[in-house]
Amino acid sequence: RKxxxxxxxxxxxxxxxxxxxxxxxxxxxxxxxxKKFESLSRFFHFFRDGIDETYMCHRFQGGLKYELQDAVVPLGIR
Incomplete structure (x- = not known):
């Protein structure tokens, strides 16, 4: 952060x-x-304290192509 x-x-x-x-x-x-998600997420965390892993998982899943989002849902990422 510093x-x-x-x-x-x-x-x-x-x-x-x-x-x-x-x-x-x-x-x-x-x-x-x-890789791009991980790289850019550092800057997002800089502005948003308290972001939890569940939120980040949903952001990642939501950015995937639609047909892949359906494949990820059964994995139960929370």
Missing amino acids: FLAKYFPETARERYGEEFLKLTQGGLNVEAYA
């Missing part, structure tokens, strides 16, 4: 946070989407 505050301007942190909120799998394969 590292981000010191070395990344606020505008960059906000931009990456917004990019995280808009992130979807799109044309990415699942592995590339997961």
Whole structure:
């Protein structure tokens, strides 16, 4: 947290946070989407204290292609 505050301007942190909120799998394969999700989630956590794992799982699932979302639901990620 201190590292981000010191070395990344606020505008960059906000931009990456917004990019995280808009992130979807799109044309990415699942592995590339997961890597981008993990990378951008650091900036989202910077602004949102107390975000729990359940919320992050739902964000990840919601960004997957529709046909993959149905495959993830039975896994019961909470």
